[in-house]
Amino acid sequence: MKPKMRTIFRSCLNFPTEAIFVSDREIFSPAERGVGVPTASEVGEKSADSEAKSARVGNFKQLLTLTFAILMTNALPGVSQNRDNTPFPWVTLNNGVEMPMIGFGTNTLGGERATNAVAEAIDVGFRLIDTATTYGNEAAVGEGIRQGIERSGIDREDLFITTKLWADDMGYEKAMAAFETSLEKLGLDYIDLWLIHRPRPHEDIPGSWRAMEELYAAGKIRAIGVSNFTPEQLDELLAYAKVKPAVDQIETHVFFQQFAAQRDLETKGIQMEAWSPLVAGNNLQGQQSKIFTNSVLVDIAKKHGKSTAQIALRWIIQRGIITIPRTTVRAEMQENLDIFDFELDADDMRRIATLDLDKTQFPHWN
Numbered sequence: 424m425k426p427k428m429r430t431i432f433r434s435c436l437n438f439p440t441e442a443i444f445v446s447d448r449e450i451f452s453p454a455e456r457g458v459g460v461p462t463a464s465e466v467g468e469k470s471a472d473s474e475a476k477s478a479r480v481g482n483f484k485q486l487l488t489l490t491f492a493i494l495m496t497n498a499l500p501g502v503s504q505n506r507d508n509t510p511f512p513w514v515t516l517n518n519g520v521e522m523p524m525i526g527f528g529t530n531t532l533g534g535e536r537a538t539n540a541v542a543e544a545i546d547v548g549f550r551l552i553d554t555a556t557t558y559g560n561e562a563a564v565g566e567g568i569r570q571g572i573e574r575s576g577i578d579r580e581d582l583f584i585t586t587k588l589w590a591d592d593m594g595y596e597k598a599m600a601a602f603e604t605s606l607e608k609l610g611l612d613y614i615d616l617w618l619i620h621r622p623r624p625h626e627d628i629p630g631s632w633r634a635m636e637e638l639y640a641a642g643k644i645r646a647i648g649v650s651n652f653t654p655e656q657l658d659e660l661l662a663y664a665k666v667k668p669a670v671d672q673i674e675t676h677v678f679f680q681q682f683a684a685q686r687d688l689e690t691k692g693i694q695m696e697a698w699s700p701l702v703a704g705n706n707l708q709g710q711q712s713k714i715f716t717n718s719v720l721v722d723i724a725k726k727h728g729k730s731t732a733q734i735a736l737r738w739i740i741q742r743g744i745i746t747i748p749r750t751t752v753r754a755e756m757q758e759n760l761d762i763f764d765f766e767l768d769a770d771d772m773r774r775i776a777t778l779d780l781d782k783t784q785f786p787h788w789n
């Protein structure tokens with residue numbers, strides 16, 4: 424890569440360019456490359472024929488990579504230095520609002536557990552809190568926000584609160600009412616980011632979006648966006664939206680790498696946010712997707728003196744994607760924020776690319 428381009432990337436992301444755009448293997452998922460998930464031996468056992476073929480497509484892929492890199496540069500104009508002494512970068516969304524690159528997820532947390540975890544997370548240093556109506560914990564999260572503000576001596580304005588409109592509340596009237604309920608439960612007078620949680624077929628997405636646009640125009644929401652929207656669903660929305668979504672929050676982790684979705688979002692100027700960055704800590708699809716003991720991640724973790732969770736999170740952030748890990752353990756909260764003093768290199772990124780299973784690890788949620 425040319426030095427000039429490298430400099431642009433460094434200043435844009437404050438991360439090493441080589442680790443993001445090292446080769447086609449980081450940019451293209453196995454499906455996009457037209458091959459199955461390569462095993463280590465497959466990677467090492469390329470025939471002379473396939474090497475020659477690779478060389479032929481190499482130039483074309485490099486061109487694509489460069490094009491994508493330029494798009495990334497244009498679409499991520501605002502990943503900035505850390506703000507207000509926070510230990511993480513903030514990204515400027517397409518409407519000028521700044522959002523932390525890492526936040527705290529609250530799915531499955533309820534009652535006191537949610538309150539304590541959110542208060543603790545704010546105390547540890549998290550500023551972005553992610554909840555949703557369907558988690559049934561907005562009141563408990565709201566209480567955690569109040570306690571967190573008190574404990575850490577920050578202001579409400581220092582926080583970035585996301586909640587989501589559930590599928591049952593779609594349509595203009597219902598969305599308007601759902602927003603007031605969310606606001607009341609959270610005990611807030613505005614929301615930083617409100618997302619359509621899930622685009623179910625036959626639900627009134629245009630009516631919901633109109634409600635969101637009105638609330639946004641009225642200053643009750645600082646940014647509006649979507650979650651779990653495919654490129655096609657975004658195209659439909661963009662055909663009538665007066666306000667472009669600022670964010671699309673989608674499942675993204677080492678086992679579902681979502682490079683095609685990322686390219687689409689970058690082209691559209693919509694910030695990507697990764698949910699379940701640690702695959703919910705589960706072992707849903709058996710040994711293959713056991714994240715914390717995965718041998719590739721364990722190896723890379725040893726090399727950097729970090730944990731596997733930190734490698735998995737750093738890999739997302741290093742791609743310019745926001746993420747929101749959840750934990751109730753203070754030490755793990757601290758660990759999840761402690762990912763800005765090291766860099767994954769080209770070899771790390773290449774090895775992590777081989778972990779892509781290129782499909783959801785939560786089929787029961789779709």
Ligand SMILES: NC(=O)c1ccc[n+]([C@@H]2O[C@H](COP(=O)([O-])OP(=O)(O)OC[C@H]3O[C@@H](n4cnc5c(N)ncnc54)[C@H](OP(=O)(O)O)[C@@H]3O)[C@@H](O)[C@H]2O)c1
Pocket residue numbers: 527528529530531553554620650651672673697698699700701702703704705715730732733747748749750751752755756758759
């Ligand atoms: N928009 C959507 O449709 C959608 C869907 C799913 C999730 N989300 C959002 O994304 C957030 C994160 O996803 P998630 O809650 O599914 O799970 P996750 O963050 O991928 O993983 C959480 C699990 O990882 C463990 N963990 C966290 N940090 C760790 C560390 N440093 N070391 C070891 N283990 C660690 C936690 O353990 P402990 O429990 O022991 O602390 C927990 O079991 C959610 O909370 C929610 O806000 C959105």
